[in-house]
Structure formats: C-alpha cells, structure tokens
Amino acid sequence: AQTVTQSQPEMSVQEAETVTLSCTYDTSESNYYLFWYKQPPSRQMILVIRQEAYKQQNATENRFSVNFQKAAKSFSLKISDSQLGDTAMYFCAFMKHPGNAGGTSYGKLTFGQGTILTVHP
C-alpha cells in the first residue's frame, strides 16, 4: 500500500514571495504518477501539476514547479510570485502507473493530509 505524508499542516507567505510545500511518499512501485491539487475554500479541487516518476525532468506549470527526488521519495511544490488567489489547501497525491496497475486501480489516488497555505498581502 502507498502512503503520502505532508508534514506541514499550515504555511504562510507574503504576496509575491516564494513558498515550498513538502511531500514525502512511500511505495514499492517503480513507476507511478505524483500530483499536487489545490482546494480553495469552499471551492472544488483543481489539478495543479503532475509528475511521471520515470521522467527525471521536474514538471513546471507557470508559477508552479516541483522538486522530485525519486530516491528520497520526496515531491515538493514550489510556488513562485505568490498571489492572493493561491490561498488554499494543497494536497499531494500518488497514483500507480497504469502499466503497473494491471488495468485496475488506475485513477485511484492516495492523498496526503493537506497543507493550508495562506498568502498575505
């Protein structure tokens, strides 16, 4: 079974600054996907960024980038130039690669406990 741990229950950052959210995971799988999701207050979950474990290059999406350390099983999210609209709960999530999942369990996400990020003006 996979586990995902987010050790920072809450983080805060000033507008325009950079913040990094931590995530570690445990798995015996060699190939898998990792995700960061954003859940604004009272709004629906949004996919922020995705990383495929077999790709060494870290994923980036505009102001969002990840630092994926496969050997250390670490997957942190860096938000640059933080904006007030980045205030949300952020979840790290793991998913088996479909090739490993044998056609099942694909799409079954294992989430961490979440980190509440507050961006201050």
Added chain:
Amino acid sequence: DTGVSQDPRHKITKRGQNVTFRCDPISEHNRLYWYRQTLGQGPEFLTYFQNEAQLEKSRLLSDRFSAERPKGSFSTLEIQRTEQGDSAMYLCASSRVGEGVGFFGPGTRLTVL
C-alpha cells in the same frame, strides 16, 4: 459542458435515513470516481467506474453504500441507514482512460444528525 457537477451540494439528514447523491461527469469522460473527504483530511478513494462497470471498491465502502452508473453516464451514490460517521464531503471526479484524475466536482456535503 462546464465540468463535473454534483447534486445536491448540501444534505442534512437524520441518523437511520437513506440518502442518494448524483454526479454528472464531463460528457466525454468514461471514468468516474467517488471519494470521501472528512474535515481537514485528504480525500479517500471509495469506488470507480469505467463506463457502466464498477471496477474497484474500497474497503471503506461498507454494505450500506452502493454506487451505480447506468448507461455509463451519470452516477449515483446511495447510503442506507446513515450514521453520524458518514458525515463528510462526497466528491466525484471524472477522466478519460489513460489520463489522471484532473476534474473534480464541487462535492456534496452530508451532515448526519
């Protein structure tokens, strides 16, 4: 089609009553997922469908829970004889085969009194 929709958004019920939630996925998505999220926690997988077939159910899904996806379109999640521990946000998500879970609905918040 603007995204995944769920109905109702809020449901308050008394212990022992049955409740049913509906999810309408993005129209071209053939995979549909149900997750449950309690306050301050990450979502937990309940079950998922590919078209009309229910391919996996979590052990969290007790005999009181049943989900259907007739004709591979919308899905319903029914909870029978609700208990206070069922109080949670129930999230639906959808995707195409071969893609990750990119689209979640707004959720149905269930409160069992």
